[in-house]
Amino acid sequence: MPVTQVARTNTKQELRSHAQRLFAKHGYDGVSMRDIAGSVGIRQSAIYNHFQSKQHLLVDLMVNHMHVMLDAMRVAIDFTATPKAQLESFARFHVNFQIDYSDAVFIAYMELRSLEDEGHASVVVLRDQYEQTLRGILDAGIEAGDFVVNNSSVVARGLLAMMTGVTVWYRPDGDLTRDEVTESYIATVLRAVGSK
Amino acid sequence: MPVTQVARTNTKQELRSHAQRLFAKHGYDGVSMRDIAGSVGIRQSAIYNHFQSKQHLLVDLMVNHMHVMLDAMRVAIDFTATPKAQLESFARFHVNFQIDYSDAVFIAYMELRSLEDEGHASVVVLRDQYEQTLRGILDAGIEAGDFVVNNSSVVARGLLAMMTGVTVWYRPDGDLTRDEVTESYIATVLRAVGSK
DNA sequence: GTCTATACTACGATAGAC
DNA sequence: GTCTATCGTAGTATAGAC
Incomplete structure (x- = not known):
């Protein structure tokens, strides 16, 4: 496992809380899936393992x-x-x-x-x-x-x-x-x- | 002049009022320059004659x-x-x-x-x-x-x-x-x- | 002042390896 | 479950013809 990665036990919940913070600050249209993924420390495509x-x-x-x-x-x-x-x-x-x-x-x-x-x-x-x-x-x-x-x-x-x-x-x-x-x-x- | 075009006397003011309506409805990030231009009946690039x-x-x-x-x-x-x-x-x-x-x-x-x-x-x-x-x-x-x-x-x-x-x-x-x-x-x- | 065409970047979402 | 790579689309803005 590369050093930049962190052991993650609850990615889905982290995605929820980071997305909430970002949507509140910049608006739904002002936040990209890459923004959300980045703030959690994963790649954008990995979000789709948790949300459709x-x-x-x-x-x-x-x-x-x-x-x-x-x-x-x-x-x-x-x-x-x-x-x-x-x-x-x-x-x-x-x-x-x-x-x-x-x-x-x-x-x-x-x-x-x-x-x-x-x-x-x-x-x-x-x-x-x-x-x-x-x-x-x-x-x-x-x-x-x-x-x-x-x-x-x-x-x-x-x-x-x-x-x-x-x-x-x-x-x-x-x-x-x-x-x-x-x-x-x-x-x-x-x-x-x-x-x- | 193509038939789809209309004689326009105040494009800048039309852009203001249409942009206002669209921004209010969909948000700044939810509206594109193409959306605004389209609602006024011009091409997107023509907006830049009126706003930087x-x-x-x-x-x-x-x-x-x-x-x-x-x-x-x-x-x-x-x-x-x-x-x-x-x-x-x-x-x-x-x-x-x-x-x-x-x-x-x-x-x-x-x-x-x-x-x-x-x-x-x-x-x-x-x-x-x-x-x-x-x-x-x-x-x-x-x-x-x-x-x-x-x-x-x-x-x-x-x-x-x-x-x-x-x-x-x-x-x-x-x-x-x-x-x-x-x-x-x-x-x-x-x-x-x-x-x- | 508007057009067509385009440069460049970013978007959401998917495929397939590991 | 995350990665890299990519598809297809759409974004802002600019160049140059008319």
Whole structure:
């Protein structure tokens, strides 16, 4: 074995994580199979031992990400709590998740357009489930008289966009701690629905 | 002149508008010079009579867009009015501008990463000026005791992200009129800063 | 100012040796 | 499972005729 090679035990997973980082930084069309292979230390053709095509690799990343996010969100929220408590949990979860998985989140948002038919449909279904969960919380709060929101659909999307945007500017070594950022977003979200 | 050709009076401007549409839809790296030329009805090489390179074309679009947006924003806001009135004007302007220039807005957000050194710096300066204007309005409102905001910088970016997101889902032929959408965002923004 | 033709580079994907 | 080699296509940009 040449000295430049490294014993590799999990090439497929390495390909996933390097591809995710590269797609987030340069975009799907801005990254070649040679770029991905190079960052893992193999030749481009060897990728095809793990993924059928570049498109299959993207679908793998995005569908997996959506499932991870949905599952984690459902665990993070106590759906028997008050709407206000649910909204606070949702916001806390969402902001922290964006920070923890910023590359995956960015790809899920940006590269929907790069997905072909079946992959695109799969991801949209999962994204809508996530969005509907927040909308349901808002509707429950309106029903209970806790929230003042004119249009739960518009506001749900607005709040998600606001919180998702944290990845654009937040840096772990910046002026604000992660908790300060999270609490700031939670406070803004609660005010935005007229609670607090 | 072959029948497939059309008398063209403003090829450069046509190239700008077609490139903008294509970049917004498929991304800078997802669009070729042949694609752009084809949509205008000329050959790819003829683009170089109007723009030095693909990169120069992108910079032209983005810098121009930022100037248009900044100038229009400064006209739309009465900076002698109350902070609340300024914030309402800002929100109304911003949401409507996103809707009117959704392609340019989307490119300005997404393709910053595709800009090389000088172009990138130019656009960032202009974007920061825009963001600082909103932050200044929030600070004035806090100073006056009209707004309740813990961190004007975080909230300013959050509100911008929220409003900019309108382009992701708004469609002129959708359920909501443009005015309903705008007023919904304005109400949410005002609540989010504790005013109203 | 647009055309045809082309230079040069890079792309995704496959074949076959090891 | 990775390698080298290669196929066929497409990318940006330029040269020179009209």
